[in-house]
Amino acid sequence: MSKKLLITLILISAFFLIAFYWAALTSFKPPSEVLTYPPSFITLNPTFEQYGKLFTTADSIFLRYVGNTFMLCGLSISMVLIMSILGGYSLSKLTFRGSNIIFLVILSIIMVPYQALLIPLYDLMSKLGLLDTIFGLSLIYATYFMPFCIFMMKNYFSSLPNTLRESALIDGASEIKILFKIHLPLSLPAIATVIVYVFLMTWNDFILSLIFTSSSEVRNIQVGIMNFATSRFTQDWGLINAGAIFSIIPSILVFLLLQKYYVEGMTSGSGKG
Amino acid sequence: MKQRNRKYLISLAFLSPIIIMVSIFFVYPLIKVIIMSFQEWQVMGESRFIGFSNYVNALTDGEFWKTLWNTVIYAIIVTPMIFIPAVLLAIALRYTNKSSKFFRTIFFIPYAISFVAASYIWKWIYNDMYGILNYVLISFHMIDNPINWLGNTWLSRIMVSIMVSWKTLGFTMIIVIAGLQGIEPQIYEAASIDGAKKSQILRYVTLPLLKPTLILALILSLAGSFKAFDHFYIMTKGGPLKSTETIVMYINKVAFEYYNIGLGSAISVIFLIILLIISYLQLKAGGFNNE
Numbered sequence: 001m002s003k004k005l006l007i008t009l010i011l012i013s014a015f016f017l018i019a020f021y022w023a024a025l026t027s028f029k030p031p032s033e034v035l036t037y038p039p040s041f042i043t044l045n046p047t048f049e050q051y052g053k054l055f056t057t058a059d060s061i062f063l064r065y066v067g068n069t070f071m072l073c074g075l076s077i078s079m080v081l082i083m084s085i086l087g088g089y090s091l092s093k094l095t096f097r098g099s100n101i102i103f104l105v106i107l108s109i110i111m112v113p114y115q116a117l118l119i120p121l122y123d124l125m126s127k128l129g130l131l132d133t134i135f136g137l138s139l140i141y142a143t144y145f146m147p148f149c150i151f152m153m154k155n156y157f158s159s160l161p162n163t164l165r166e167s168a169l170i171d172g173a174s175e176i177k178i179l180f181k182i183h184l185p186l187s188l189p190a191i192a193t194v195i196v197y198v199f200l201m202t203w204n205d206f207i208l209s210l211i212f213t214s215s216s217e218v219r220n221i222q223v224g225i226m227n228f229a230t231s232r233f234t235q236d237w238g239l240i241n242a243g244a245i246f247s248i249i250p251s252i253l254v255f256l257l258l259q260k261y262y263v264e265g266m267t268s269g270s271g272k273g
Numbered sequence: 274m275k276q277r278n279r280k281y282l283i284s285l286a287f288l289s290p291i292i293i294m295v296s297i298f299f300v301y302p303l304i305k306v307i308i309m310s311f312q313e314w315q316v317m318g319e320s321r322f323i324g325f326s327n328y329v330n331a332l333t334d335g336e337f338w339k340t341l342w343n344t345v346i347y348a349i350i351v352t353p354m355i356f357i358p359a360v361l362l363a364i365a366l367r368y369t370n371k372s373s374k375f376f377r378t379i380f381f382i383p384y385a386i387s388f389v390a391a392s393y394i395w396k397w398i399y400n401d402m403y404g405i406l407n408y409v410l411i412s413f414h415m416i417d418n419p420i421n422w423l424g425n426t427w428l429s430r431i432m433v434s435i436m437v438s439w440k441t442l443g444f445t446m447i448i449v450i451a452g453l454q455g456i457e458p459q460i461y462e463a464a465s466i467d468g469a470k471k472s473q474i475l476r477y478v479t480l481p482l483l484k485p486t487l488i489l490a491l492i493l494s495l496a497g498s499f500k501a502f503d504h505f506y507i508m509t510k511g512g513p514l515k516s517t518e519t520i521v522m523y524i525n526k527v528a529f530e531y532y533n534i535g536l537g538s539a540i541s542v543i544f545l546i547i548l549l550i551i552s553y554l555q556l557k558a559g560g561f562n563n564e
Contacts, residue, residue, distance in 0.1 A: 001372055005365055012362075013379045019439065022405055023394040035403050038412075083294070086287040094284035102288060109299050111552035113500050115521045116545040119528045119537050120302035120309060143298040150291070175283045204387035206503045207521075211529065222389040226507060229393065237397055244390040255385035259378065263447055 020245075027051070027242040034238040050242035054228075061216055062243070065224030068134060072220060073202045075138035080146045080198045081191070088153025089179045093165055103154070109147040114140070118211055125212055132213050137220075140208055145201045149194045156190035157183060192261040199254050203247075221247050310542045314534035327539035337540060339515060340523040343430075347519065348498035351434040355494050359442040360487070363449035364475075377450070381443035388440070388503035395436040396508050399423055426516040429509050433517065437504060441497070445490045452486025453479070492555040499548060520544055 001009075026034055028046040054062050091103050114121070121140065122131070130136025160183060168178045184191075209220040216227065225243040229235055255262065310327050312320040331337050362380060366373040383391065398406050399422040407419040423429045456479065464478050480487075502521040505511060511518030518526075524544065528537030 001370075006372070009365065009376050013376060016379055016383065016439065019383075019394050019398060022398060026397065037403060037408070039403060039405055039408055083291050087291045090284045090287035094280055094287065096281045096284055099284070102292070105295060105300070106291065109295070111549060112299075112303065112545060113496075113548050115500050115502065115524070116541045116548065117299075117302040117306055118524065119534060119541060120305035121298070122528075123305070123309075124298070124302060139294070140298060143294050146291070146294070175280075175287075200385055204389075206387065206389050206506075207525075211525070222387050222503075225389055225393065229507075237400070237403070240393050241397060244393045248386040248390045251385045251387065252382060255382070256378070259381070263381070 020248075023241045024245050026238060027245045029238060031238050050238040051246065053239055054242045054246065057228075057239075062221075062224060062228070064217060065219060065221045068218060069203055069221040071134055072138050072141065073199050075135065076141035076145060076202045077195055077198045079138065079142035080149050081194055083142070083146055084149035084153045084194055085179070085184065085191075087150045088157050089183060091150070091154045092157040093162070093183075094175070103150075106147045106150055109144060110151075114144045115207065118207075122211065132215055132218055134218055137209060137212050137218075138202075140212065141198075141202050141205065145198050149197065152193060153187070153190055156187050160186060189261045189264065192258045193264070196254055196258045196262040200251055203251055306538050306541050306545075309534060310538035312535055312538075314538075323535070327535040328543075330536050331539045331543060334536070336515070336518075336523060337520075340518050340520045343515075343517060344499055344501065344519045347430055347434065347501060347517070348495055350430055351437050351498050352491065352494050354434050354438040355442045355445055356491065358438065359445035359490070360449055362442070363446045363453060364479075366446070367450055367453040369454075377443075377447070380446055383440045384443045386440070389507060391436060391440045392504045392507040395432075395439075396423070399432055423509050424513055426513060429513065429517055433504055433508050436508070437498075437501075441494070445494060448490045448493075449483070449486060452483050455486075456482050489555065492551060496548060496551045496555070499544075499551065 025041070025043060027050050028048070029040075029043045030045050030047050030049060033040065033043060033045075087106075091099055125131045125136055125140075128136070130139065164182055165178050168182055173181070204222065205220065206222040206226075209223045210226075213219045213223070216224070219227070225240070225247060228243055229240045309320075311322055311324065313323045313326075314320045362376075366377055398404055401407060401419050401421045401424070404419075404422075406422065407416070410416045411419065420428075422432045460478060460482070461474060464474050469477070500521060501519045502525070505517050505519050506522060509517040511522055520540070521544070524537055524540050527533050527540060531537075
């Protein structure tokens with residue numbers, strides 16, 4: 001890498017990170033320092049006061065939002081994992097006439113944005129009594145985040161040799177055993193990608209939680225931050241930045257821990273051309 | 274024969290949770306929205322079919338056209354703002370080594386965070402009284418008075434697009450890097466043996482071979498901008514004067530604030546058709562099916 005390029009890249013990175021720095025700095029300033037002009041670029045009295053306020057105001061409702069979001073993530077990740085492992089195996093190793101049609105229907109979900117189906121989904125959820133429930137919302141997440149994962153698991157299983165299954169069958173192993181004892185241990189990168197992808201999609205969702213939940217006991221962290229930002233006459237920017245910074249920590253942690261698999265998995269379906 | 278039947282049954286059993294979920298939460302709503310778009314929908318009592326009235330109402334509704342226009346304008350502004358820096362960074366970081374991995378991670382991090390968090394972080398940067406942007410520009414004498422960045426029609430579209438570019442260009446960059454790494458090194462060798470200059474290789478070898486990847490990335494970002502909701506909902510609330518109200522925001526408003534279910538469904542179907550056309554272009558360009 002030439003020196004000129006390196007310096008350019010460092011400058012662009014600084015621009016990328018300064019937004020995070022500015023938000024984090026604001027969240028650690030004492031409330032009296034947040035709204036000052038000229039703004040200060042460092043703070044001499046860093047404090048967790050804003051975070052304390054974030055977690056204690058309105059009967060610690062923010063804690064509830066965080067708990068709800070983790071619960072939503074747990075539910076949608078488990079559902080998508082089960083469906084994409086079973087489905088991916090079935091569509092790659094146990095194909096039959098009609099497999100392709102099922103796969104095409106699943107893929108078509110990627111093409112049809114759920115933003116166009118909000119009205120009938122709302123009607124359906126209300127008829128099923130699932131409106132304003134964590135379980136109901138996680139069912140919608142699972143349905144719309146699953147297609148990409150099935151696509152990826154199917155591709156991953158397809159890349160494993162068929163002889164793996166055939167020789168195990170001769171030894172008398174059942175399909176369940178072949179899938180979970182032989183194929184699954186070889187597919188950990190793909191499984192990691194599924195987990196990261198569904199976690200990020202669920203944790204970061206805004207519109208689905210906004211529409212399909214209404215009481216604050218059920219809403220997720222993103223809608224929660226918006227509630228905090230809009231519930232007062234003047235916006236409390238210290239509090240908002242604390243909420244934003246807190247909400248991005250799990251996303252960035254999960255991404256950094258598993259980025260190797262995630263980036264590989266994300267591009268495996270799209271990069272070839 | 275018996276064994277084949279068994280395999281078929283097991284396969285179907287493995288697929289059954291998916292088939293159930295997809296039928297209830299995807300196929301049914303998809304059919305239902307089309308039916309609803311031809312109905313005058315009642316919360317209580319029978320809904321009745323009214324032909325194309327909802328579509329006529331949608332197509333003669335000024336706000337529908339305005340939000341469609343806003344969405345198209347936004348897509349036109351944001352796409353090059355994501356695309357040009359992403360391709361340049363991809364070319365700079367195409368070889369995998371320690372430092373390029375480090376920079377790739379930095380540029381990709383904003384993609385992992387939510388649009389909500391990103392919107393508030395940038396709304397605070399753009400704040401007209403205490404924002405860092407106005408302060409820096411005034412300090413360097415580039416402007417005299419603080420600017421209300423999100424208070425002006427065109428400016429607010431551009432400022433939201435800057436945030437979106439910051440947030441999503443890392444993803445486009447990664448796709449383009451994958452495309453670049455897919456080009457056989459022998460092709461470059463052959464070109465340089467034939468005496469091609471670096472700029473000529475880029476123009477006549479790299480870019481043509483990269484075309485399918487570029488088209489795919491372009492279409493993905495186009496589809497993404499048509500679905501825009503979160504960031505406009507938070508940064509501008511559709512303002513000023515509804516100039517940043519997107520089509521998804523309008524569907525949301527018609528259905529869940531005005532309770533005009535028929536009109537909302539008709540607009541949803543029109544929106545769906547637009548997105549399907551974009552997806553069709555993606556398939557033709559070789560998206561998910563080019564194994």
